[in-house]
Amino acid sequence: MIHSLWIPAFRMKMDVVPGRYNKAWFKATKIGEFPLLCTEYCGTGHSDMLTTVVVHPPGGYEDWLKKASNMLSPVFRPADLTDAAGLLRALKTGGAPVRVWLLERLAPETREKISAWPGGAVSEELRKVVVDDLNAVLTGDPIYDEARFAGVAVSEEARQLLAADPPPAGDDRIGLNRFLLVDAFPDALSRAPDLTEAGRYIYERKGGCRSCHSVDGGANVGPTFKGIWGKTHAMRQGPPVTVEENYIRESILDPNAKIVSGFDPVMPTYRGRLTDREIDAVIAFLKTLAEEK
Amino acid sequence: MSTVEAAVPGAEPRSYLQEGRGIRSWIFTLDHKRIGVLYLVSVMASFLLGGLFALLVRTELLTPQRTIMDAQTYNQMFTLHGAVMIFLFIIPGIPAVIGNFVLPLMLGAKDVAFPRLNLASWWLYVVGSLFALASILIGAVDTGWTFYTPYSTETSTAVVPMTMGAFILGFSSVFTGLNFIVTIHKLRPAGMGWFRMPLLLWALYATAIIQVLATPVLGITLILLIVERVVGVGIFDPALGGDPVLYQHFFWFYSHPAVYIMILPAMGVVSEVISVFSRKHIFGYSFIAGSSIAIAFLSFLVWGHHMFTSGQSPLANTIFSALTFSVAIPSAVKVFNWLATMFRGNIVLKTPMLWILGFIFLFGIGGLTGLFLGALATVIHVHDTYFVVSHFHYTMFGGPVMALMGALFFWWPKFFGRMYVEFWGKVSAVVVFIGFNVTFFPQFILGLRGMPRRYYNYPPEFESLHVLSTLGGYFLSIGFLIAFFTLVHAIFRGKKAAANPFGAATMEWQTSSPPPLHNFVEAPHVGDPYDLAGLVYDEASDGFRPAAKEGSS
Numbered sequence: 001m002i003h004s005l006w007i008p009a010f011r012m013k014m015d016v017v018p019g020r021y022n023k024a025w026f027k028a029t030k031i032g033e034f035p036l037l038c039t040e041y042c043g044t045g046h047s048d049m050l051t052t053v054v055v056h057p058p059g060g061y062e063d064w065l066k067k068a069s070n071m072l073s074p075v076f077r078p079a080d081l082t083d084a085a086g087l088l089r090a091l092k093t094g095g096a097p098v099r100v101w102l103l104e105r106l107a108p109e110t111r112e113k114i115s116a117w118p119g120g121a122v123s124e125e126l127r128k129v130v131v132d133d134l135n136a137v138l139t140g141d142p143i144y145d146e147a148r149f150a151g152v153a154v155s156e157e158a159r160q161l162l163a164a165d166p167p168p169a170g171d172d173r174i175g176l177n178r179f180l181l182v183d184a185f186p187d188a189l190s191r192a193p194d195l196t197e198a199g200r201y202i203y204e205r206k207g208g209c210r211s212c213h214s215v216d217g218g219a220n221v222g223p224t225f226k227g228i229w230g231k232t233h234a235m236r237q238g239p240p241v242t243v244e245e246n247y248i249r250e251s252i253l254d255p256n257a258k259i260v261s262g263f264d265p266v267m268p269t270y271r272g273r274l275t276d277r278e279i280d281a282v283i284a285f286l287k288t289l290a291e292e293k
Numbered sequence: 294m295s296t297v298e299a300a301v302p303g304a305e306p307r308s309y310l311q312e313g314r315g316i317r318s319w320i321f322t323l324d325h326k327r328i329g330v331l332y333l334v335s336v337m338a339s340f341l342l343g344g345l346f347a348l349l350v351r352t353e354l355l356t357p358q359r360t361i362m363d364a365q366t367y368n369q370m371f372t373l374h375g376a377v378m379i380f381l382f383i384i385p386g387i388p389a390v391i392g393n394f395v396l397p398l399m400l401g402a403k404d405v406a407f408p409r410l411n412l413a414s415w416w417l418y419v420v421g422s423l424f425a426l427a428s429i430l431i432g433a434v435d436t437g438w439t440f441y442t443p444y445s446t447e448t449s450t451a452v453v454p455m456t457m458g459a460f461i462l463g464f465s466s467v468f469t470g471l472n473f474i475v476t477i478h479k480l481r482p483a484g485m486g487w488f489r490m491p492l493l494l495w496a497l498y499a500t501a502i503i504q505v506l507a508t509p510v511l512g513i514t515l516i517l518l519i520v521e522r523v524v525g526v527g528i529f530d531p532a533l534g535g536d537p538v539l540y541q542h543f544f545w546f547y548s549h550p551a552v553y554i555m556i557l558p559a560m561g562v563v564s565e566v567i568s569v570f571s572r573k574h575i576f577g578y579s580f581i582a583g584s585s586i587a588i589a590f591l592s593f594l595v596w597g598h599h600m601f602t603s604g605q606s607p608l609a610n611t612i613f614s615a616l617t618f619s620v621a622i623p624s625a626v627k628v629f630n631w632l633a634t635m636f637r638g639n640i641v642l643k644t645p646m647l648w649i650l651g652f653i654f655l656f657g658i659g660g661l662t663g664l665f666l667g668a669l670a671t672v673i674h675v676h677d678t679y680f681v682v683s684h685f686h687y688t689m690f691g692g693p694v695m696a697l698m699g700a701l702f703f704w705w706p707k708f709f710g711r712m713y714v715e716f717w718g719k720v721s722a723v724v725v726f727i728g729f730n731v732t733f734f735p736q737f738i739l740g741l742r743g744m745p746r747r748y749y750n751y752p753p754e755f756e757s758l759h760v761l762s763t764l765g766g767y768f769l770s771i772g773f774l775i776a777f778f779t780l781v782h783a784i785f786r787g788k789k790a791a792a793n794p795f796g797a798a799t800m801e802w803q804t805s806s807p808p809p810l811h812n813f814v815e816a817p818h819v820g821d822p823y824d825l826a827g828l829v830y831d832e833a834s835d836g837f838r839p840a841a842k843e844g845s846s
Contacts, residue, residue: 008674015604018537020538022604023604037745039678039746041368041436041437041444043435044365046749047750
């Protein structure tokens with residue numbers, strides 16, 4: 001369905017067309033709440049497709065973000081582990097059911113490493129192993145259980161997702177799990193999202209892009225991602241293509257539509273395997289690899 | 294011609310209405326006048342249907358929440374209102390009703406070039422309408438009259454019958470256009486060069502060019518849409534690898550020129566009526582004629598202005614914006630020439646003139662608000678809002694509908710040989726004019742304040758303007774009912790009309806009202822179609838006659 005994003009107070013409007021990226025910008029100069037509406041007819045619920053835009057005073061957005069928005073990046077990155085030592089201590093001490101349960105869910109090697117940890121500074125390697133395991137928990141079964149979370153102050157966002165009917169699935173469930181983990185270990189895990197890091201995570205783990213695409217310029221099955229953003233590639237067929245959002249999206253969903261000259265059409269489609277939000281994250285990650293001019 | 298009637302001087306020839314009786318003499322007629330009347334009946338029935346849908350839509354909008362119907366029904370109602378009014382009423386309106394009846398008469402010809410094609414085009418209109426009606430019965434479309442993809446490929450409503458109907462109606466339109474082009478080229482009488490044609494013919498000629506060139510694109514587009522829906526070939530649906538914006542380009546490549554199919558004949562009517570009721574030669578004949586052709590040409594170059602917010606490149610947006618502005622030039626040429634025609638004229642405020650003055654006023658507002666929509670800085674805000682809805686109605690209702698009503702009151706005596714009651718004709722024009730402004734002016738304000746179009750529920754702060762608009766809509770309908778009763782009453786109870794009741798110099802007024810089957814008993818005099826000086830009022834017949842001839846004939 002085509003929708004159109006309209007914020008009358010900002011005098012801006014842009015259609016939201018499936019399968020392509022459109023750009024729009026505005027500069028909000030007044031603090032307050034302003035209506036946001038859909039203006040492209042999209043079916044029976046068209047006139048209910050509205051919300052408000054909140055313009056925060058300086059700093060207000062960061063406060064809100066801390067509370068609300070890990071939905072954007074449903075994964076942990078090493079930097080999200082704000083107090084690694086605190087988390088490991090809590091896991092070693094046990095006690096609360098949720099701590100015991102989480103330790104049980106971690107991989108046996110990780111458990112061994114945690115029990116072997118002498119306390120004090122946490123090595124980069126251990127931090128990374130723990131974060132990877134936490135992400136594995138997120139993508140697993142729903143983690144909520146009343147007995148397990150007894151004594152944990154569940155945040156409003158998590159409460160809303162828990163009350164959802166039907167129960168949250170896909171990204172929403174991962175987001176819920178993440179909310180709950182942050183609620184259970186509020187001092188150790190940060191809520192602040194980072195799309196770029198989410199993209200790196202997908203590149204390295206979830207999508208496994210790195211098995212064919214290097215980021216250091218090394219030769220591989222597919223073109224390297226080093227400096228890929230904004231680069232113009234010659235194609236096996238058709239005109240050369242400059243790498244931008246639409247091309248990346250197409251290459252992920254329909255990899256054989258355009259093949260870079262010198263490579264074979266061997267990439268499988270990621271349609272249904274990566275969500276739109278995850279593709280956004282990959283794009284954000286690729287942008288960080290642009291070559292400095 | 295050696296009929297008895299023609300031989301007796303002063304006697305009335307048998308009119309086309311008396312040639313043959315019964316339904317078959319009408320639905321299989323080859324007479325352009327009868328086909329015009331067939332169109333008149335079917336187009337007016339569509340108008341009533343479309344008007345009924347409009348009233349249901351306006352009634353639902355009386356309150357911010359549900360008033361009389363659910364969201365799905367509301368979406369079907371505004372879709373049907375749009376589709377019926379556009380495809381069944383306005384597009385065939387003036388060309389097929391007025392054009393069919395008047396065009397051969399204005400040329401002093403016996404008929405159009407291809408009478409059988411003419412009948413075929415009416416039959417296609419009927420078949421297309423039946424498809425559209427069938428779609429209403431089996432699951433009325435809810436896509437909006439534009440059938441935008443991917444919604445139109447995914448909705449469960451009867452998109453295929455409705456688009457099939459529009460596809461068939463397209464052929465009807467092409468046939469009419471083709472017929473008019475050939476007729477104007479080949480059947481002009483000796484002495485009538487291109488620049489001695491009545492301006493309505495220039496307008497119909499320009500319209501016919503658009504009909505013939507643009508309508509096939511709509512046909513192809515709708516067929517592609519049907520193929521995508523039925524066979525699942527990906528053309529427009531992104532889920533199948535298609536591009537939904539491609540549909541918008543195809544659709545508007547026809548549908549923007551189509552608004553000129555609607556407005557150009559209306560402008561032609563204005564050019565005729567304004568001269569007659571100002572008792573003055575038309576001002577700037579060649580500019581009015583040329584501007585019709587210029588509009589037809591430019592109409593093909595502006596379709597992209599419907600996609601300013603679709604993600605179209607800023608360069609394309611800028612070019613389309615500039616081209617859109619250029620349409621204002623020939624349109625303004627016409628309006629200023631009409632005003633110059635009225636200037637120092639002896640203006641007679643009879644019913645047709647009231648409708649036509651309404652046209653100039655409303656179309657003026659419609660045209661000027663079009664500049665807001667052509668300018669990139671403002672259109673981004675008002676695109677897809679009530680501002681557009683209002684602009685569209687000021688141009689397409691304030692334009693072709695006012696002109697069609699004016700044309701009906703102008704040529705009604707020629708159609709049926711009867712005069713209507715002048716008082717009620719004037720009342721209807723005034724009531725419609727007031728009702729129209731009360732209905733649609735608030736919608737400009739609604740749009741500017743942030744009311745999107747096609748909304749079933751709306752924020753409560755818009756309620757008072759919506760109520761005002763709906764009440765205006767009811768008042769407007771009363772005006773049309775008065776007009777219809779006045780016209781129908783004239784057929785049965787009207788005073789006998791003179792051959793030339795308003796004193797016009799075009800050739801259709803040289804034959805009797807209503808005309809005989811073959812239009813003219815004697816070959817008509819070919820002269821300047823706007824030279825009104827040679828006509829004098831004759832009290833006995835309540836009409837005008839040529840001054841030079843000594844009272845006879």
